[in-house]
Amino acid sequence: MLKNTSQLKMISLLLLGALSSFAVNAHGDEAHPNKSTLFVGIDSEPAHTVTAFKKALKQGDQVTARKLLADNVIIFEGGGIERSADEYANHHMHADMAFLKAVESTLLEHQVFTQGDIAFSIARSSTEGSYKGKEIKSIGMETITLKNTDNGWKITHIHWSN
Known part of the structure; x- marks a missing residue:
């Protein structure tokens, strides 16, 4: 049973996100001329937080990256x-920073x-480059709450995930 309204809101938002991703996958590799639907809400404060977090990881700025995470964050990767x-911050963040520094990522959506x-x-992002002697060319998916x-x-x- 959900204990509060925040949990209900979070579940609703996650379901909406999951449904949105199914809609994208249902069309395969079709070209879509209207790119405005791929970039939505990117001027909002939460979007700026996500962008600042990714930038901090890319630049190796552990202090800023850690500051943008809730203490009880849960990360699946x-x-x-x-x-x-x-x-x-004490474990996998260092590897993520090294990886992001070595490759080039392009935001697709x-x-x-x-x-x-x-x-x-x-x-969604496209990542290419070389990391630890291995060529990287992948499409990554990301969900952040x-x-x-x-x-x-x-x-x-x-x-x-990728």
Whole structure:
């Protein structure tokens, strides 16, 4: 049973995001001339938080990246899970920074939806380059949820896959 309205809002937003991604996949590789539907809500405060987090990772700025995460953030990546900002900052964040520094990523789609003090961001990106002697060419998917706090928007969940 859901304990509060915030949980219900979060579930609703995640379901909307999942349905949005099914709609994108249902059309395969069709060309869509209207790019405005691929970039939605990118001028919002939650979108700026997501962008600042990615920029901090790319630049190797651990302090800024950590500051943008809620203390109890949960991060899913590559079948693994990290259950706090400190766990991520002390472990996998370093590898993510090294990887992002070595490759070039191009944002293909970014949609951010906000309802009250909860927001979610869905994005697709193309990544190419070389990392640890291995050629990289992949399409990545990302879902990030955020909560508006007394200290601004904080990332509460990240799910990365490619």
